[in-house]
Amino acid sequence: MSVDDLPPSSASAVTPLGSSVIPIVNKLQDIFAQLGSQSTIALPQVAVVGSQSSGKSSVLEALVGRDFLPRGNDICTRRPLRLQLVQTKPSSDGGSDEEWGEFLHHDPVRRIYDFSEIRREIEAETNRVSGENKGVSDIPIGLKIFSPNVLDISLVDLPGITKVPVGDQPSDIEARIRTMILTYIKEPSCLILAVSPANTDLANSDALQIAGNADPDGHRTIGVITKLDIMDRGTDARNHLLGKTIPLRLGYVGVVNRSQEDILMNRSIKDALVAEEKFFRSRPVYSGLTDRLGVPQLAKKLNQVLVQHIKALLPSLKSRINNALFATAKEYESYGDITESRGGQGALLLSFITKYCEAYSSTLEGKSKEMSTSELSGGARILYIFQSVFVKSLEEVDPCEDLTADDIRTAIQNATGPRSALFVPDVPFEVLVRRQISRLLDPSLQCARFIFDELVKISHQCMMKELQRFPVLQKRMDEVIGNFLREGLEPSQAMIRDLIEMEMDYINTSHPNFIGGTKAVEQAMQTVKSSRIPHPVARPRDTVEPERTASSGSQIKTRSFLGRQANGIITDQAVPTAADAERPAPAGSTSWSGFSSIFRGSDGQAAAKNNLLNKPFSETTQEVYQNLSTIYLKEPPTILKSSETHSEQESVEIEITKLLLKSYYDIVRKNVEDLVPKAIMHFLVNYTKRELHNVFIEKLYRENLIEELLKEPDELAIKRKRTQETLRILQQANRTLDELPLEAESVERGYKIGSEAKHEELPGTRRSRTETNGNGRLHM
Ligand SMILES: Nc1nc2c(ncn2[C@@H]2O[C@H](COP(=O)(O)OP(=O)(O)OP(=O)(O)O)[C@@H](O)[C@H]2O)c(=O)[nH]1
Numbered sequence: 001m002s003v004d005d006l007p008p009s010s011a012s013a014v015t016p017l018g019s020s021v022i023p024i025v026n027k028l029q030d031i032f033a034q035l036g037s038q039s040t041i042a043l044p045q046v047a048v049v050g051s052q053s054s055g056k057s058s059v060l061e062a063l064v065g066r067d068f069l070p071r072g073n074d075i076c077t078r079r080p081l082r083l084q085l086v087q088t089k090p091s092s093d094g095g096s097d098e099e100w101g102e103f104l105h106h107d108p109v110r111r112i113y114d115f116s117e118i119r120r121e122i123e124a125e126t127n128r129v130s131g132e133n134k135g136v137s138d139i140p141i142g143l144k145i146f147s148p149n150v151l152d153i154s155l156v157d158l159p160g161i162t163k164v165p166v167g168d169q170p171s172d173i174e175a176r177i178r179t180m181i182l183t184y185i186k187e188p189s190c191l192i193l194a195v196s197p198a199n200t201d202l203a204n205s206d207a208l209q210i211a212g213n214a215d216p217d218g219h220r221t222i223g224v225i226t227k228l229d230i231m232d233r234g235t236d237a238r239n240h241l242l243g244k245t246i247p248l249r250l251g252y253v254g255v256v257n258r259s260q261e262d263i264l265m266n267r268s269i270k271d272a273l274v275a276e277e278k279f280f281r282s283r284p285v286y287s288g289l290t291d292r293l294g295v296p297q298l299a300k301k302l303n304q305v306l307v308q309h310i311k312a313l314l315p316s317l318k319s320r321i322n323n324a325l326f327a328t329a330k331e332y333e334s335y336g337d338i339t340e341s342r343g344g345q346g347a348l349l350l351s352f353i354t355k356y357c358e359a360y361s362s363t364l365e366g367k368s369k370e371m372s373t374s375e376l377s378g379g380a381r382i383l384y385i386f387q388s389v390f391v392k393s394l395e396e397v398d399p400c401e402d403l404t405a406d407d408i409r410t411a412i413q414n415a416t417g418p419r420s421a422l423f424v425p426d427v428p429f430e431v432l433v434r435r436q437i438s439r440l441l442d443p444s445l446q447c448a449r450f451i452f453d454e455l456v457k458i459s460h461q462c463m464m465k466e467l468q469r470f471p472v473l474q475k476r477m478d479e480v481i482g483n484f485l486r487e488g489l490e491p492s493q494a495m496i497r498d499l500i501e502m503e504m505d506y507i508n509t510s511h512p513n514f515i516g517g518t519k520a521v522e523q524a525m526q527t528v529k530s531s532r533i534p535h536p537v538a539r540p541r542d543t544v545e546p547e548r549t550a551s552s553g554s555q556i557k558t559r560s561f562l563g564r565q566a567n568g569i570i571t572d573q574a575v576p577t578a579a580d581a582e583r584p585a586p587a588g589s590t591s592w593s594g595f596s597s598i599f600r601g602s603d604g605q606a607a608a609k610n611n612l613l614n615k616p617f618s619e620t621t622q623e624v625y626q627n628l629s630t631i632y633l634k635e636p637p638t639i640l641k642s643s644e645t646h647s648e649q650e651s652v653e654i655e656i657t658k659l660l661l662k663s664y665y666d667i668v669r670k671n672v673e674d675l676v677p678k679a680i681m682h683f684l685v686n687y688t689k690r691e692l693h694n695v696f697i698e699k700l701y702r703e704n705l706i707e708e709l710l711k712e713p714d715e716l717a718i719k720r721k722r723t724q725e726t727l728r729i730l731q732q733a734n735r736t737l738d739e740l741p742l743e744a745e746s747v748e749r750g751y752k753i754g755s756e757a758k759h760e761e762l763p764g765t766r767r768s769r770t771e772t773n774g775n776g777r778l779h780m
Contacts (some may be wrong), residue, residue, distance in 0.1 A: 023150035042187040050195035050207035052160030055226030058257035062295040067113040080140040081157040090148035104142030161206040185214040197227040223252035317319035335720040359462040390447040399665035473709040492683035515663035
């Protein structure tokens with residue numbers, strides 16, 4: 001088919017062309033237009049781009065065959081115009097020749113038959129959003145044109161690229177318009193109609209430059225060269241049209257639109273099309289290019305490319321719609337059903353409580369379906385806290401770590417009181433061991449606290465997604481379980497305190513694992529001996545125990561260990577030999593009877609003491625007072641400390657104390673390591689697991705509370721409604737696509753290319769869309 005074959009009057013010349021795919025995309029566009037800016041599905045469309053006043057609107061008008069767009073030398077298109085051309089049946093085909101437009105922003109949608117009213121509405125709607133002073137907005141205007149003289153095409157007329165801001169335009173107007181254009185044309189589903197005026201250098205065409213950015217391979221760009229009639233004398237656009245200047249895969253079409261003068265003189269589009277045709281006929285330079293000249297050819301090409309483009313996109317479009325449908329259905333599901341009956345609400349509440357408690361138990365027991373594989377969770381974390389945090393920390397504690405030899409000696413001396421250290425009683429051991437046991441309390445309480453924190457964490461994990469729509473219930477459940485866990489923490493901590501107090505209250509030196517005094521003495525002696533500490537040279541003890549200082553040199557020899565008998569009588573006993581130590585303790589004595597030691601002064605001291613004691617008091621004192629002058633004592637220092645040095649005997653005593661301390665501490669530590677986790681499990685973890693359901697029922701499952709608990713926030717209701725609407729639209733879109741068989745063979749193409757065109761039916765006649773070829777197939 002050539003331009004010469006076309007009837008001279010209008011775009012209706014190509015009306016037989018058509019396809020069932022464009023109406024489907026148009027339908028989809030309508031469907032998705034309901035979603036407004038929320039629609040994320042890019043549908044196939046044609047965007048018209050070019051610099052300002054390049055003739056974009058003129059091309060669109062020519063395609064429609066009617067004047068309906070604001071045009072002029074100034075900026076006219078200031079908002080994207082989504083234009084759907086819908087072919088209607090002509091009167092000859094049982095339809096009507098009426099043409100009308102419908103704006104999508106009109107509610108209810110109404111038909112506008114007067115096309116100058118359509119133009120005024122576009123101007124008013126543009127002003128409404130973009131202001132009256134040349135402002136630009138990216139919010140599109142939706143317009144449908146119904147006519148028997150148009151081809152089914154969806155186009156978007158975009159604001160022209162401008163360089164210098166005018167009126168209310170911001171200083172970065174060029175960048176803004178470019179960004180706006182790019183948002184449309186960057187979508188692979190968008191065909192680009194790049195309009196360049198022939199009277200400017202094509203190499204500088206803004207349209208081709210921006211199209212090249214979005215479609216570097218030129219797969220989806222059609223070049224349109226306007227204003228061929230006003231090129232410089234002696235120049236022509238032949239090379240441009242042949243793609244020799246800037247090649248484009250889809251090629252170029254040259255057009256001649258009405259000039260501004262034509263518009264002012266009210267020249268009709270029909271006349272303009274005739275003039276265009278004449279123009280090309282009269283220019284021999286354009287001979288042989290008829291397939292790429294004139295508005296009717298442009299319409300045909302556009303339709304043809306669009307149909308192919310849509311066919312190529314349909315499968316992916318279908319899968320995108322399907323994916324969106326699936327995601328939206330899931331989202332809708334997450335908002336749950338609305339239950340209004342009291343019984344239904346009660347059942348819903350009960351099911352939430354039950355599900356929550358099941359989730360809590362199964363997380364603790366390690367049976368949760370959503371168990372992580374990347375980190376420990378639930379019950380496993382509790383075990384970790386018990387074993388790797390609590391027990392491990394206790395095992396690392398050395399009971400003698402913060403006890404120096406001096407501390408122990410001071411404790412021994414303090415325990416002997418004013419009695420000049422005749423014995424090393426069991427008191428220091430008990431005092432020291434109690435002190436060490438008390439240190440176990442804090443980590444044990446902390447362990448309970450850690451487990452409590454874990455349970456709180458678990459309780460948050462158990463909050464099901466469905467509960468998100470009931471913030472009141474979620475909050476109340478959170479409060480209830482929080483309080484309940486705290487209630488469980490108290491008895492577990494009380495039990496821990498009791499356990500530690502029990503351990504401190506009775507030092508069970510009969511414990512089978514306790515080292516016992518005899519063994520301790522023996523080991524201590526060996527340790528001290530083997531360490532071969534040189535005999536310390538006793539320095540006079542500064543002001544602390546003067547009388548002990550005097551005798552310290554002989555103390556080691558004279559001191560001996562005494563066993564303490566059950567009747568409290570201290571038997572004078574030499575330092576036990578190893579054989580003695582092996583011997584069982586006398587009946588009724590404590591197991592550490594060998595521990596106590598006696599500190600005896602030298603024999604001379606003892607005798608002097610005895611002498612003094614034997615003489616009558618008055619006699620003695622009188623003698624003394626008569627013979628001696630007054631002796632003044634040095635004031636004792638405020639803080640008294642035991643001497644820094646200690647004898648071998650003292651070393652043995654210290655060693656014994658340490659051995660006993662360690663041995664007994666080990667027993668207590670084992671008990672605590674065993675019993676504290678048990679107490680926590682019993683009073684906190686298992687108790688809450690067992691009782692949680694009952695507590696929820698008691699606190700929440702109340703007739704008067706149900707309505708309040710199951711109150712949804714308003715925004716959720718809005719979201720549900722919106723998602724429901726999206727779902728409906730996507731379902732509609734899906735159904736629409738189902739109407740179309742996806743196999744390319746079965747999709748009607750509605751036009752013929754190349755040699756086929758020669759046999760094309762007569763212009764002006766319409767072919768039914770469902771007409772089939774001889775094979776019973778739809779025309780391809
Ligand atoms: N002589 C002649 N004038 C044309 C042709 N195409 C458009 N014009 C004129 O150029 C001016 C701009 O045309 P429009 O169609 O408004 O251009 P536009 O690209 O839509 O402009 P904006 O939307 O403002 O960017 C108008 O006065 C048209 O009459 C043509 O092929 N030949």
